[in-house]
Amino acid sequence: MMIPRVSTAACWMLLCTTLCLDAQANNAGLAQPLAVGSKAINFELPIVGSNDYIELKEAYQQGPVVVVVLRGYPGYQCPLCSHQVSSIINRAKAISAAAARVILVYPGDDPKLSRHAQSFLGSRRLPDPIVLVRDDAMAMVTQWGLRWHSPRETAYPATYVIDKNGRVAWSKVSSSHADRSTTEEIMKALRKL
Numbered sequence: 001m002m003i004p005r006v007s008t009a010a011c012w013m014l015l016c017t018t019l020c021l022d023a024q025a026n027n028a029g030l031a032q033p034l035a036v037g038s039k040a041i042n043f044e045l046p047i048v049g050s051n052d053y054i055e056l057k058e059a060y061q062q063g064p065v066v067v068v069v070l071r072g073y074p075g076y077q078c079p080l081c082s083h084q085v086s087s088i089i090n091r092a093k094a095i096s097a098a099a100a101r102v103i104l105v106y107p108g109d110d111p112k113l114s115r116h117a118q119s120f121l122g123s124r125r126l127p128d129p130i131v132l133v134r135d136d137a138m139a140m141v142t143q144w145g146l147r148w149h150s151p152r153e154t155a156y157p158a159t160y161v162i163d164k165n166g167r168v169a170w171s172k173v174s175s176s177h178a179d180r181s182t183t184e185e186i187m188k189a190l191r192k193l
Contacts, residue, residue, distance in 0.1 A: 031145035033158065033173045040067075040162045043140040045105065045133035048117045054103060054133055060162050063100030064169070064193050066186055069146055069158040071177070072108035072135070073116035081157070082120070084180050091183045092127040098190035099129055099161075107135035107155045146173065161189040169193055 034040060044055040059065045068088065070081040085104060088095065095102060104126075106117045117134050126132060141147050141155035148156050159181035161170040170189035172181040 031143065033145040033156070034160065034168050034171065036168050036171055038168050040160065040166050040168055041140075041143045042166075043135075043143070045103075045135055045140060048106065048114070048121055048132040048134055054101075054131055056103070056162070057166065059101040059103065060164055060166050063164055064098065064190060065162045066095070066099050066102040066190070067105065067158075067160040067162060068102065068181070069105045069107065069141060069144070069155050069160075071157060072106045072154040073110050073113060073120070074108070074152045074154050077116070077120050078177070080177050080180065084157075085124075087183045088130065088186075089124065089127065091187070092130055094187060095183070095190070096127075096129045098187070098193070102130040104130065104132045105135050105140060105155075106132055107138045107141045109136070109138055109154075159186060161186065161193070163193055 040056060040060070042055065042057045044053050046053050056065065056067070068084070070085070071078040088102060088104075106113070106120060108116065110116060113134055113136050117132065121132055135141055138147060138154065144158075146155045146158050148154060156173055156175060157177065157180045158173040159171065160168055163169045169192070172185065174180055
């Protein structure tokens, strides 16, 4: 019987692929991201620049809610997050016609997260219905299956459209820093409600 010869490069590639898949399975953590049709897990998070909190359940009882999970502060301000938020701000009026609230979640475990979140906001004023909240202990991103367990990472960028019954109507979770939801994708999902 002839045994096929496998090159060293092919063996390394197989080993690396196996290790990467194993790391992704471990990195996925304890929970998987919320699926379309599932009930959104409630949270109550502090609003950046305020002493107030926002509760998801209270928000979606007023109408559809868009939840955008940013990378927060993984050691620097993420330029892709800034671009995504600017795009949402530019379409705030159109979004407000279809959504009761847009909640931008800024996660992190840095003791100075409040200051970093304020710095991320900068001089931007968030128009209605947009609000920026902090997930200081990353409890929300962990419960929603979005915790990114790698050095200098916090959460996978993700967007959810939650209907008035608290169900996930649409979602997009990125497995990288890029490939985030666009404002047009959000608008399209809201129009389907």
